[in-house]
Amino acid sequence: MLVAAPLAGCADDGGSSSGAGSGGGEGKTTVSVGVFGVFGYKQAGLYKEYEKLHPDISIKENSTERNEDYYPALLNHLAAGSGLSDIQGVEIGNINELATVQSDKFVDLGKAKGVRKGDFLDWKWDQAKAEDGKIIGLGTDTGPMAICYRKDLFEKAGLPTDREKVGKLWAGDWSKYVETGEKYTDKAPKGTAFTDSAAGLYNGALASHTKQYYDEDGTLVYKKSKGVKESWDLAMRAVEGKMTAKLKQFDKSWDQAYANGSFASVICPSWMLAYIQEKAGKAGKGKWDVAAAPEPANWGGSFLTVPEKAKNRDEAIKLATWLTAPEQQAKVFEKMGNLPSSQPALDLPQVSGAEHAYFDGAPIGKIFSGAAKDVPVSILGPKDQLIKQHMNEVGILQVEQQGKSPEEGWDAAVKKIDDSVED
Template sequence: MVLTAVAALAGGLLAGCAEDSDEPGGSSGGGGGGGKGKTTLTVGVFGAFGLQEAGLYKEYEKLNPDISIKQNSVQRNENYWPALLTHLSSGSGLSDIQAVEVGNIAELTGTHSGKLMDLGKTSGVDKNSYLGWKWQQGTTDDGKTIGLGTDIGPTGICYRKDLFKKAGLPTDREEVGKLWAGDWNKYLEAGKRYKEKAPKGTAFVDGAAGVMAAVHGSGKEKFYDADGELAYKDSAGVKEGWDLAAEFAEAGLTDKLQQFQPSWDQAFSNASFATVTCPPWMLGYIKDKAGDKGEDQWDVAAAPKPSNWGGSFLTVPEAGKNKEEAAKLVAWLTAPKQQAKLFDKRASFPSASAAYDLPEVKDAKNAYFGDAPVGQIFAKAAQGVPVQPIGPKDGIIQQYLADNGMLAVDQKGTSPDKAWDKAVKTIDNALDQ
C-alpha cells in the first residue's frame, strides 16, 4: 500500500488519482456550482492521498446531498508545492481545500498564514481531540490554526524474526523492544550482537541514513530552534543522529542501501537486512516488496525512542469561493471517526488521538507481521513524539544530509567529518538560492 508519506519522502514518485495535473488546483481551479443546485468542493492533493480511496468523499456526499466533491491530484509533491505557493500569492487557481505535507507546513505558518482560514474556529473542531505536537505544527505563533492534521508517521522498528533467531537474538516483539528501549545507542549495540552471528549475506539495518532520520525525529530540536532560526549546524540532536548513523556505517552494520531505490526494494525480497525503522504506512510497502515469502517473518517492535516520519494537513485558502463549506468538509475529514476509517482502509495513522480508543485503531492487528497489535504499538509511539520545531527548509536539509552526506559515509567509506562538510556546503548553497 503506497501512501502519502512515501509520496513526499521518496520524491513524490507516486501515481495520483482523479485528475492528474501540474497545478495544485487541477483543471477546475476553485470550487463552484456543481449543477442541479449542488456546490462542488474541490480538494487539491499530491500522490495517492487516501481520502478518496477510503470512500470518505462519497460518504460525505451521502450525508450532504447538496455537496459534490472533486479531487485534483498532482503526482509529485515537488511539482505540487511550488505551484501551490504561486497560486496562494496570486489568490487564483486554488482548490477549495489544499493538502500540505508536513515538511512544508512551517513555510505556511511562518509567511503565508494570512492567506489561509483559521480552521481552529470551525464548528466541530476540538483541539483536545488531536495530538498536541501535531496541532502545534499547523498553528502560527499567534495561535491561528491554518492546517488540520490528517495522518502522522510514528515509527517502530520492523525486524525479521527468522534472521534474529539465526543470530541468537530474541524474536518476541516485547523482548526485542527491550533490547534498545529508551536509547538509540542500544540499537547500535543490538546491531553489533547481530553481526557476531549474522546469517551470511545479511546486515543488521538497511542503511545509515534511515537510522539518522529516525534519531533526528526523536529529539526536542532538529534543524531549527524554538525561535524559528536555522540551527542544524549546532543542534545536539542533529549531531547525535549524524554520529550514531556514521557508527552504524563504520561498524559494518548496514546493507549500504538508499531508501526507495530499486536495490532497496529488492533487498526486502532477498531478506538481506534484519531491521528498518518503519512508520505504519511502511508496513504495506514491506508486504508488497517482501511478498508471500516474507509473511510472518517480519514483525514490528517499539523504537528506542518515539519518532515521527511523515504526515500531512488540510488547509482552506481565503481566496476560495466556498470557504465555509470547505472548512466544514475539512473538519469532518479530519475528525477522529474519519481518521480511524482512513487508518482501517489505508493504514494512514490518525493524528487525532481521540481515534486511538476506537476499534478500528485500538483492535488493529497486522496478519502479515505476525498479528502485531499495530494500533496499540503506533498509538503509544505517537503519544510520545516530542513537540519539535519544524522549519520551512526541513525537507531540503534532511535530503542533503542523507543523500549528499551520510550516503557517502555508508557507501563510499568517506570520513564522517568530510561528508558533513560536503553536505553543509550543499545545504548552504541550496538555501541561498
C-alpha cells in the same frame, strides 16, 4: 507514493460558490482536493460516503506522486493566487514555513464549525499554528515510529525474535539499536545487513529530539545541534560497522530489497506497514514483526488546509473538517494504517486494539498509539524538509554509497544547505 497526476487547479478566486457552474454536474458543487502520494480518503471510501451524505457535492482529488514536485507547485499557486485546489494537503516538513510566512493565505480552520482542539494531539495541533494563533491546517495523521524486523533473520543471527524481547534490546536509547546491529553483523546471514539505510537511522534518532535544525527563536542551529550531532554519529557508526544495506529509501532497489530479504530491520512509522506488505509480498507474511522503537519519535503526518483563494471555500471547510474528524481518521487507519492525529480516534477500539495479520498479529494499535502520545514536541522550522533532504541525499549517501569519510560527507551536506537555505 503510488499514483502520479498533475497538481491541477480547479479554483482561481476567493469566496464560495455552488451550483452547476462549479463543474460538478447540474446542481452540484465540485470540491477539489490536492494531495501528494496517497492520503487514503479515496481508498477508504470517504469521498463516496461524503457525497452520499451531501448529494449536492462532488469531490475531485488531484494527486501528485511526490511531495518534492507537489510542494513547489503549491508555493507557485499561492504566489499567483490561482490554480489552487479547494483543499490542499501539506506535509509536516512544510507546514511551519506556511504557518510562519504565508498564514494570511489560508483559512483559520481552528475557528471552523465542528472543529475542537481537544480532538487533536496537542503537539499536532500546535504544528499548524501561526504566530497570531491562527490554525492553518487540520492534522490528518501522525507517523509515530517502531522497528519492523525480520524474525527469521534475527533468529539466524542469534538474536531474540519475540517482539517484547526485541524491544528490550534497544529500549530507551538509539545507540542500543546500533549495538544490536553490531551483534547481528557478527553472525549475519549471508547477503543481509542489519538495517536498510544510514539515513533511516539518522532520521529516526533525530526525531526523538525536541531541538533539531532550528531553535525556539527560529534560528538555524543544525551545525551545533546536539540532536543532529548524535544522530549523525550513530548513522556514521552504522556505515563504518557495515550494518546498512546502503539503500536509498523509496528507490526501486529499496523496494526490491524487501522482496529479497536483504536487510533485517527498518525504522518504520505506522504508515510504512502497508508499504512493506506490498513490497515484501506474500513470501514475507509472518516473517516480519513490529517492536517498539528505542525512544518515541515521529516521521511524517500531514495536514489539510483551505486556501483563502479557494473557489468553493465554505464547502471545502466543511469537507476538511469532516475528513479529519475522529471517526473518519479511524476509518483511514483501518484501511491504510495511517495512525490518527486525533486523540479520541486513538482511543477507539478499532485503533487501540488493532492487530496486523501480515506482521504476525503484532498489536500495532497499542504500539503506535502509545508512541504517538509520548512523541516529543519537536521545534519545526521553515526549511526542515529541504535540510533533511540534503543531509540524507548529499551528506549521508556520499559516505554510505561513495566511500567518502564522515567529515567529507558532513562538509558536503553543510555546503549544500548553506547554498540553498537562508538563515
